[in-house]
Amino acid sequence: MISARVHYACLAMLELASHPSGDTPVSLREISDRHGVPGPFLVQIFRSLRTAGWVQSVRGSQGGYRLLIRPSELSLLEIAEVVGYQESGNPGTGKSTAAELMLQEIWDEMSQASRNVLAGIQLSDLAQRHRNGEESMFYI
Amino acid sequence: MISARVHYACLAMLELASHPSGDTPVSLREISDRHGVPGPFLVQIFRSLRTAGWVQSVRGSQGGYRLLIRPSELSLLEIAEVVGYQESGNPGTGKSTAAELMLQEIWDEMSQASRNVLAGIQLSDLAQRHRNGEESMFYI
DNA sequence: TATAAACATGATCCATATAGTCAAGTATAG
């Protein structure tokens, strides 16, 4: 359902958001080591994050990435989408029986339901929850 | 998001549910022709539906399939699952950072949200909606 | 009883997307 790409991307952004800003940037190596993320794969993901303008790359020794955007202004849905969440719409796009259209509406509704979950969680929520251990504090 | 398999399966069950019971069974050919469903693919799908015990096959000439279950007792989620909706769980199953577990919960919640949509629609709802043209009458 | 209509079963193929890799290059701290 959720691709590894999206999973890693959110993990990475959370890592950046949890890092004291103004400090030395976070290297891919750190993220790659801390969680089991395959190194070169992270590179691909960060390319997308950088294109989106959310992170800044610092080249050279002691380089890495810094967060550019306020974590409260970025939802998980936005992150997921920028690394390729659900490019291709649902099936059946093209034919058209009454029955098929009806089903199509349902698939859309479904898709919307899951997107709403992601849309409702900001990166800042994630970071806060992370700091406070594992207590569930989204819907308070 | 929704596979063609699931789409076709729901379409097929709707077709059976819309057919006067006690009448001659519905042949795969009819379904295949009416909507653009590739013939031999339907065979695969009906194998699952039959194994689930929801349809009865009638072999020989004039054969086809009959619905065995009450449409009000079957949800779209059940149909989707029997033809292989979301066998494999979300990614990350195996590792375990605090951050990863936290994300995992979110993916699960997401998955649950979409499943709830399907779980909330019975085959009978679908059939009724189909009869009454295209008016939305799910949440009344 | 012969034949055509249909389902039954199992194997197989192909296209696409995703996960993951490689290599050559550039920038920068120390």
Place this chain on the structure above:
DNA sequence: CTATACTTGACTATATGGATCATGTTTATA
């Protein structure tokens, strides 16, 4: 000037889903 680390672009491999084929079995009906 060297090690570290990002940049870019191409590339491979594996799994999944979609779709097909071939062969066999059952049964209505002419």
